[in-house]
Amino acid sequence: MIKKLALHPDRLFSSNVNIRKVARSLYQVVKDLPILSPHGHTDPSWFSENKAxxxxxxxxxxxxxxxxxxxxxxxxxxxxxxxxxxxxxxxxxxxxxxxxxxxxxxxxxxxxxxxxxxxxxxxxxxxxxxxxxxxxxxxxxxxxxxxxxxDAFKPRALFERFNIEVLSTTESPLNDLAHHLAINASGWRGRVISAYRPDPVIDPDFVGFVSAIRRFGEITNEDTSTFCGYLSAHRKRRDYFKSTGVTATDHGHPTAQTAYLDRQAIETLYATVISGLASPQEAELFRAHMLTEMAGMSIEDGLVMQLHPGVFRNHNQAIFERFGYDKGADIPVQTHFTEQLKPLLDKYGVNPNLTLILFTLDETSYARELAPLAGHYPCLRLGPPWWFNDSPEGMRRFRQQTTETAGFYNTVGFNDDTRAFLSIPARHDMARRMDCNWLAELVCEHRLDIDEAEELAIDLSYRLAKKVYKL
Amino acid sequence: MIKKLALHPDRLFSSNVNIRKVARSLYQVVKDLPILSPHGHTDPSWFSENKAxxxxxxxxxxxxxxxxxxxxxxxxxxxxxxxxxxxxxxxxxxxxxxxxxxxxxxxxxxxxxxxxxxxxxxxxxxxxxxxxxxxxxxxxxxxxxxxxxxDAFKPRALFERFNIEVLSTTESPLNDLAHHLAINASGWRGRVISAYRPDPVIDPDFVGFVSAIRRFGEITNEDTSTFCGYLSAHRKRRDYFKSTGVTATDHGHPTAQTAYLDRQAIETLYATVISGLASPQEAELFRAHMLTEMAGMSIEDGLVMQLHPGVFRNHNQAIFERFGYDKGADIPVQTHFTEQLKPLLDKYGVNPNLTLILFTLDETSYARELAPLAGHYPCLRLGPPWWFNDSPEGMRRFRQQTTETAGFYNTVGFNDDTRAFLSIPARHDMARRMDCNWLAELVCEHRLDIDEAEELAIDLSYRLAKKVYKL
Amino acid sequence: MIKKLALHPDRLFSSNVNIRKVARSLYQVVKDLPILSPHGHTDPSWFSENKAxxxxxxxxxxxxxxxxxxxxxxxxxxxxxxxxxxxxxxxxxxxxxxxxxxxxxxxxxxxxxxxxxxxxxxxxxxxxxxxxxxxxxxxxxxxxxxxxxxDAFKPRALFERFNIEVLSTTESPLNDLAHHLAINASGWRGRVISAYRPDPVIDPDFVGFVSAIRRFGEITNEDTSTFCGYLSAHRKRRDYFKSTGVTATDHGHPTAQTAYLDRQAIETLYATVISGLASPQEAELFRAHMLTEMAGMSIEDGLVMQLHPGVFRNHNQAIFERFGYDKGADIPVQTHFTEQLKPLLDKYGVNPNLTLILFTLDETSYARELAPLAGHYPCLRLGPPWWFNDSPEGMRRFRQQTTETAGFYNTVGFNDDTRAFLSIPARHDMARRMDCNWLAELVCEHRLDIDEAEELAIDLSYRLAKKVYKL
The missing domain is CATH 1.10.2020.10 (uronate isomerase, domain 2, chain A)
Known part of the structure; x- marks a missing residue:
């Protein structure tokens, strides 16, 4: 006999009856709110083509x-x-x-x-x-x-059934966003936007970097053999992305290192990196400088900046050689935010037009660095538990370790970061349940009032993402 | 209509009824114990002048x-x-x-x-x-x-109402402790003592360090242009502090690095640092050496030594330039105790007259380094959760991560470390509640007997601070 | 009057009645399972001689x-x-x-x-x-x-009373395993095996390393003045150990650093280390290379490899000089697995015949590095909470921080790692209770079904150790 599959209505809530009761009531308030998915990796062609x-x-x-x-x-x-x-x-x-x-x-x-x-x-x-x-x-x-x-299982039908208000994909500056334009032009009411992910033209260690820089110039009609032209190419491409509805950029760097070199130094460094001959240190320094440039451009154009550092990509050499990127062989490493973000923050940290959302896979930085940073700098916000930490225990640790120093209002709600389209409602449901459960714990320990918890449940499930990501 | 403000009598206790019941009974035993505040930053003039x-x-x-x-x-x-x-x-x-x-x-x-x-x-x-x-x-x-x-809200009246037995402030060696002397001479029974905080004359990176060294010599009538005179100045000033009732020193260093140089090396280094030309490495080495010297003097004079490492002070450059120190822009960094304390411990770690209390903002060191160190070295004790960690979740993590290796008796009770005088009872109350709740958890999981928990509740709220800080 | 000593039947289970009830029922399933102790430090002479x-x-x-x-x-x-x-x-x-x-x-x-x-x-x-x-x-x-x-308290009688199925000790390659042979020959049915712990002939910083290398050659009749002979000596000795029933090797290194040098480089390095003149960097590099060699030999002979890195041994200099090794003065330090294991994994990480069990005293690596590594590489498994972490809170944190990324089946059950023979049942009982309690929490939060929990309770208490350690 095959075992029954039955989702328990109280799943993920504490088995403590007091907490469960409060969590359940909070969850009722938020469970049907629309899904905001401001960061993810679904394929936009699903929604432009709407094939089975x-x-x-x-x-x-x-x-x-x-x-x-x-x-x-x-x-x-x-x-x-x-x-x-x-x-x-x-x-x-x-x-x-x-x-x-x-x-x-x-x-x-x-x-x-x-x-x-x-x-x-x-x-x-x-x-x-x-x-x-x-x-x-x-x-x-x-x-x-x-x-x-x-028809009911075609991408657009599922999008609607899932009650998704906004879904963001992530594209390279070299992408023409044809699918997004097609969706916009289609008359379909679903809102699928991209995010500006410039790693392929910022990270000298990216496969194909040199030719990507050349292509970047062609697309933008800028001379990317000079740093000045390269920056202009970014500006143009960001504007283009923005014109299609994009509200954010995304940066996946090996570390959180930032820097700001003087003009001559960065021009010399740029010449080196586009020659394809940068040393690991030079590549790191270039990425570091470019994060600060991107922050500067975000201040100009209002795109919200996201930084995801701290992963050793493609750790398994044999798998990488045989199968390529994204095969489950990316392994986190320690991440240092306090020292590494300082150059960027020294330059732009007090500018009221900057929003920089920080993610980490190194949970030790939650209480020690990220919450103190976000609890001080006006530009900083904490992204939700990311990747391996996008889990019940990971969500619990995130709230336990950030709330007391950063509060709730320096966080940005949930994002699913997924390419598994069908799991989006399940992931948001998990986040809502875990947040409601955490709020319920605070209520039951008399650390928060129930009316505040209700307001917060909505903030964490919907309003903060809407506001911080400018959706 | 404005919402009611009502403190729940069971606030901060687990909502598990069994734990709550035990926590409540333990809390009854300790809630009215006098407050020992052996580490803080209130202004002694409040108590000497007693102005509104x-x-x-x-x-x-x-x-x-x-x-x-x-x-x-x-x-x-x-x-x-x-x-x-x-x-x-x-x-x-x-x-x-x-x-x-x-x-x-x-x-x-x-x-x-x-x-x-x-x-x-x-x-x-x-x-x-x-x-x-x-x-x-x-x-x-x-x-x-x-x-x-x-009158009921004047500093002395509040001190008495708060049932404070001892309140420690923190002063530079250059301070004349006039307010403390005035309090001692006033006939008022309140016990307000200082702590010897020599950072301004030990840390070459401190603003005004060079002139502070000169002033240090003038005050003590020692020749602080020589290292020998400089050490004598410390000895005299420690004695002076001690004569006013002081029982402890306090050291706020960027790292926990210690060192012990031979006499010629330290004399050469001292000449460099008082010239104001020390490199960052030399400044670090001087601080490191001086921690060991301070430990040596603590063995001589019996002052309890406190070390608070691991903060990047004044991280926000713009705020620092405009507003100065202590503006909420101090951000923690990783802290390494095992390697960094070894030179000091090699020299003085087994001396029965030394007490060195360690604090951290890097909670990863609790289970990995601090509890194993304190659970071995006779001179080491663990200070309570500090600064950002002085919070319900921070206190919980401290006990969860230190108790099993260091036990309770290598910790030193709570200290509030605050300049917010009115919050002192609230902070101690939070600590007592959280400790009672932790003890109650152990009792309810049959990991501790109730009679032991009652004894421990008093130890953690009062007796350990009294004993370790020599109050 | 002296206080009663009574072990509560529900000790270590949550005081939440729902969780406790489930934990209790799971514990009933596993409490009487035989003890597998595949890693420990008891004295084999106890069982060969069976003296009081x-x-x-x-x-x-x-x-x-x-x-x-x-x-x-x-x-x-x-x-x-x-x-x-x-x-x-x-x-x-x-x-x-x-x-x-x-x-x-x-x-x-x-x-x-x-x-x-x-x-x-x-x-x-x-x-x-x-x-x-x-x-x-x-x-x-x-x-x-x-x-x-x-008689009832003699070692063999206790072994039987404790229901131990296999007990592993740990010996140097220089050990003749006489006690193990005697036990095997004695007709006593107790299974006491050794583990191959080559640190004395792999770690140049080990006291007596140079003479140990010489002795290693004598025992194996190999020329350990050459690297080739040295490797042959390992192979022979591993075979010898294996012939007595050994199934595993054990490696206690200061770090998890691995390396793989080309033949000429390692031969030169070997000449340096056996001269006794290796620098700390050379000693580290030799240990790093040898971990990879040991992995290669494990692929050949099937011995399961265990790595225990990250301890600063003999931290208290005065105690070490007076009392020697293992006096409670070993203090953990940060451990980096992601970068440090890469050379070994690049060489052997995808070989289906390798099993490498990782232990840590740096819990920050659980969620960040160890679970992602073990949740990807087929050769990697996570050892149980080790040493200071072999405690209720340590066990809880291990499961909370590894399960969601590595699952249960990339862990290996419990091992007691102890020289305190009488405490073996108590330690396994603690582990079984804590695992049952963790499973019960998952069941009560509807994150796991009860039938799955029962299967897992047996897996974690018995079957995984049996399978992964090849017992």
């Missing part, structure tokens, strides 16, 4: 590195999961077989957020009432595939 | 960087809060207007310890029963000001 | 640095506790007097795991029903000593 998704494996396993990294960690080769290789290695083509492998190992996700998101997708999006296992694998696979070809 | 405080804004907002940093972080200029600038910038003079700004933004403190301290001051010290908000702002302002001019 | 233990002080105080470090931290000299010195300092010989000192200071252990382990030993192993204190000290001392001479 291919099948369960293609939609739920292959693009989700949270899902396949766990299987890989227990010895299942990525090839067996249909992950496309760079070379001509043998990759499993039978998507049903891959689905079975996934189902057979579904127990590995016990206690992980992936399990809760997946169960919620299975239950609420597809209506399953038995859990995924080897025995139910075929039924799942067939029913999901059958649903996906129907 | 000026008004609500001057007493509760302007000196409290916890309070104004939050307002500043949300875009309210410090000038609008009446914070005095170094230059001639326009600063708000209307204290009632400042009070209104504060009241209007009181929601920003939700979930912060400042909110709980302020509410307790409003309720218990001034008797308010409606919360502070825009509508109640005038009533608050008027009633507080009216109270402050009465 | 000497007395209470000799068994419970002198070998347990958890116990005597706390007494030392409160000013009791190690000499007074009978700890043997290197020189001829006066050491207390009266074991009864030492026992009294311990009993008088038993309150110091309040809130520590040592207290819970000791109470469980006193209650369950020896049957005491009054707590240890000054008044009961003699009774304790006499009764324990009387028991120890009986």
């Amino acid at each position: 998704f291919k099948n369960a494996t293609d939609l739920l396993i292959k693009p989700d590195h949270y899902v396949f990294r766990m299987l890989y960690s227990q010895g299942i080769p990525l090839e067996d999961l249909g992950i496309q290789t760079a070379g001509d290695n043998k990759v499993e083509k039978d998507d049903r077989k891959i689905w079975h492998t996934f189902a057979r190992h579904y127990y590995l996700y016990r206690g992980t957020p992936s399990r809760m998101w997946l169960d919620m997708v299975f239950s609420e999006v597809f209506g399953f009432d038995l859990v995924l296992c080897e025995k139910s694998a075929d039924d799942y696979y067939d029913k999901i595939n059958a649903a996906l070809v129907t | 405080f000026k008004n609500a804004t001057d007493l509760l907002i302007k000196p409290d960087h916890y309070v104004f940093r939050m307002l500043y972080s949300q875009g309210i200029p410090l000038e609008d809060l009446g914070i005095q600038t170094a230059g001639d910038n326009k600063v708000e003079k209307d204290d009632r207007k400042i009070w209104h700004t504060f009241a209007r933004h009181y929601y920003l403190y939700r979930g912060t310890p400042s909110r709980m301290w302020l509410d307790m001051v409003f309720s218990e010290v001034f008797g308010f029963d409606l919360v502070l908000c825009e509508k109640s702002a005038d009533d608050y302002y008027d009633k507080i000001n009216a109270a402050l001019v009465t | 233990f000497k007395n209470a002080t000799d068994l419970l105080i002198k070998p347990d640095h958890y116990v005597f470090r706390m007494l030392y931290s409160q000013g009791i000299p190690l000499e007074d506790l009978g700890i043997q010195t290197a020189g001829d300092n006066k050491v207390e010989k009266d074991d009864r007097k030492i026992w009294h000192t311990f009993a008088r200071h038993y309150y110091l252990y309040r809130g520590t795991p040592s207290r819970m382990w000791l109470d469980m030993v006193f209650s369950e192993v020896f049957g005491f029903d009054l707590v240890l204190c000054e008044k009961s000290a003699d009774d304790y001392y006499d009764k324990i000593n009387a028991a120890l001479v009986t």
Whole structure:
């Protein structure tokens, strides 16, 4: 007999009856608020083309590195999961077989957020009432595939059903945003915007950096062989992004290092980096300087700046060589904000037009550095628990470690940061539940009044994201 | 209608009924114990002169960087809060207007310890029963000001009402302690002592260091142009402090680095630092050496040594230039105790006459370094959660992360470290409640017996501070 | 009147009634499972010779640095506790007097795991029903000593009574494993195996390293003056260990640094280190390279590899000079896994025959580095909370910070890592209770189903250790 799949209405709430009761009442206030998703990685073509998704494996396993990294960690080769290789290695083509492998190992996700998101997708999006296992694998696979070809499961229909008010994707400055323009022109009311992610033309360590700089010049009609032309290219491209509805930039750097070089020094450094010969130190210094330039441009054009530092990308050399980027092999490292942000803050930290949202994978910086920084500098805000920390325990630690010093109003609500489109409601639901539970704890320990908690629940679920991201 | 202000008798206790019941009973044992405040920054002239405080804004907002940093972080200029600038910038003079700004933004403190301290001051010290908000702002302002001019709200009367047994302030070696002498001579029974804080004559990076060294020589009649005379000046000044009732020294260094140079090396280094030309490395080495010298003198004279490392002071350059020190712009950094304390511990770590109390803003060192160090070295004790960590969650983490390795008896009870005099009872009350709650958790999980918990509650609230600080 | 000693049947479970009820039911499933102790430091001669233990002080105080470090931290000299010195300092010989000192200071252990382990030993192993204190000290001392001479308290009888299925000790490659061979040959059914701990012949900073290398060659009949011969010596000795039943190696390094040098570079480096003239950097590089070599050999011979980095050994210089190693003066430092393990992982990280179990004393690496690494690399597993973290709060933090990213199945169950033989059941009991409690929390917050929790309880208590350690 296959086990029942039933989402408990009180899931994620404390089992303490007092807290649970308050959490439940707070959750009632926010559970149906529209979703603001100001930071993510869905594919805009889904919404411009509105084609049906291919099948369960293609939609739920292959693009989700949270899902396949766990299987890989227990010895299942990525090839067996249909992950496309760079070379001509043998990759499993039978998507049903891959689905079975996934189902057979579904127990590995016990206690992980992936399990809760997946169960919620299975239950609420597809209506399953038995859990995924080897025995139910075929039924799942067939029913999901059958649903996906129907109109109700096309991207725009799901977007509407999910009650998404704004969905942000993330694109390179070299992207023409054709899909976003098409969506805007289509008459469809869904709001899908991009974010300006200039890493490919700012990070000299990015594969293809030199040619990206050349292309950047062509697109903008600027002479990117000079630093002055390069800055103009950024300005033009930011304006272009902004003209399509974009409100934010996004910066994924190895560290939070910032710098501000004098004009001659940065021009010399720029000449080095676009020659493709920058040393690691020079590459770091260039990224550091450019964060400060980006802050300056944000002050000019009002785009909200997001910084995601502290990941060692593509840590597994063999996997990187065979499969490329984003294969679950990005591993966090220590991150130092206090010293590293100072050059940027010295230059722009007190400018009232700057908003800089900080994310971290190094939770030790929450109480020690991030909350004190955000609890002082007017330009700084704390992004929600990010990536590995986007989980019940991660959310709990975030609030426990930032609230007392930064308060609630120096945070920016939740963002899902995902490429797993179907999991968006599940992720926001998890965040709302965990925030309501945290507020309920404060209420039950008489550290916060219930009327304040209700106001805060809405702020954390909706209003702060709307305000800080200028949505 | 304005919301009621009512402090719940069980505030800060777990909402688990079993824990709450035990916490409540433990709290009954300690709630009325006298307050020992062996580390703080109140102004001794308050108690020597016993003049009335000026008004609500001057007493509760302007000196409290916890309070104004939050307002500043949300875009309210410090000038609008009446914070005095170094230059001639326009600063708000209307204290009632400042009070209104504060009241209007009181929601920003939700979930912060400042909110709980302020509410307790409003309720218990001034008797308010409606919360502070825009509508109640005038009533608050008027009633507080009216109270402050009465005898019952003069500093000595409040000191007595607060049941303070000992209050320690902190002074530079250059201070003549005139206020402390006046208090001692006044016949008033209140015990207000100082602590020897030699940073201005130990830290070459301190503004005015070179002239402070000269002045240090004049005061002590020692030749501070030689290292030998400089050490003698310390000895004399420590003796002087001690003669007024002082029992402790306090050292606020950027890092926990210690060192012990041979005589020739330190004499050469001293010559460099008093020339005002020390490099950052030399300044660090001098501070490091001097911590070891201070430990040596503590062994001689019995003064308890306190070390507070790990803060990047005056991080906001613009604010520092305009407003100076202590404007809420001090941001913690990582702190390394294991390696950095070794030179001092190699020299004096097993001397039974040394007591060195360690504080940190880097909570990662609690379980990893501080508890193992304090659970081994006879001279080491752990100070309470400090500064940003002086909060319910900070206190909880401190006990969770230190108790199992260091036990309770290598900690030193609470100290409030505050310049906000009126908040002292609120802060000690918070600490007592949180400690009682932690003990209650242990009792309810059968990790501690109730009779032991009662003894510990008194130890943590009173006896440990009395013993370790030699009060 | 002396206080009762009674172990509560629900100790360590949450006082939340819902969680407690579930935890209790899960605990029933696992409490009587056999003990697998795949990593520890008991003395194999106990089991080969099966002689009676000497007395209470000799068994419970002198070998347990958890116990005597706390007494030392409160000013009791190690000499007074009978700890043997290197020189001829006066050491207390009266074991009864030492026992009294311990009993008088038993309150110091309040809130520590040592207290819970000791109470469980006193209650369950020896049957005491009054707590240890000054008044009961003699009774304790006499009764324990009387028991120890009986057959039921001889090492093998206790081993059987404790329901130990496998007990691993740890030996140097220079050890002949005579005791293990004797046990194997004795016909006694108890399974006591060793682990290959090559630090004395891998770490150039180890006292006696140069002569150990020579001895290593003699034992193996290899020319350890060459790197090639040195590697062969390892291979032979690993084979020898394996032939006695060994399944694992163990590596205690100051850092997690790994490296892989080319043949010429490592041969040159080897010549330097065996000359005894290696600089600290060269010693570190040699250890780093050898971790990678050991991983390579583990792939060949199948021995499971364990790495315990991040301790500053013998931090207290005076104690080290007088008393030597393992005197409670080992203090953790920050540990960096992401960068430091990369060379080893680049070489062997995707090899399906490697198992590398990682331990840490730096809990900040749990969520940031260890869980992401173990949740990706097929060869990596997370060891249980280690040393100072082998405690209720430490276990809770381990699960809270690793489960969501690494899942449960990239962890390896519990190991006690102890030389305190009598405490082994108490330690495993604590781990089982804490894991059941964590699972119960997940169940009660509807993050895990009860049937999954039951399966996991058995996995965490027994099956994972059995599988990963190849027992």
